[in-house]
Amino acid sequence: RPSPEEALQWRDSLEKLLQNPYGLAGFLSFLRSEFSEENAEFWVACEDYKKTKSPVKMTEKAKKIYEEFIQTEAPKEVNIDHFTKAVTMKNLVEPSPTSFDVAQKRIFALMEKDSLPRFVRSEFYQELIK
Secondary structure, eight states: OOOHHHHHHTTTOHHHHHHSHHHHHHHHHHHHHTTOTHHHHHHHHHHHHHTOOOHHHHHHHHHHHIIIIISTTOTTOOOOOHHHHHHHHHHTTSOOTTTTHHHHHHHHHHIIIIIHHHHHHSHHHHHHTO
16 A cells, blocks of 8 residues: 555656556556546556567557447447548558557556546545545
8 A cells, every 4th residue: 555645746747657567557546437447558558568588479559449349339439530540550561569559659648637637536536635
């Protein structure tokens, strides 16, 4: 469990929140409670994808991420604009560690602007900073 001081930093840094295992778990749990966990799950999947070394594994993971989060009517479709979707699809022709960067940045910005402020107001977070 993080110290109240550590948890307080999350208000101003989604990055610090996502890098803390406890923070990430709490954030995901909060997002699940409001049926919007796909953005954070997509971000986590992208982070995992970037660490993949094997080209074969990378292609498999890219396909899975695309089918789960990007394609139209995907089970956990993230809300990205047409341009971002097109760039991502183009990047997936030759999967590389940066294939999802544009989409991941968009989703990060969306979570920072939208989900983080709601999380900071949540009871879970308020308990952490006491």
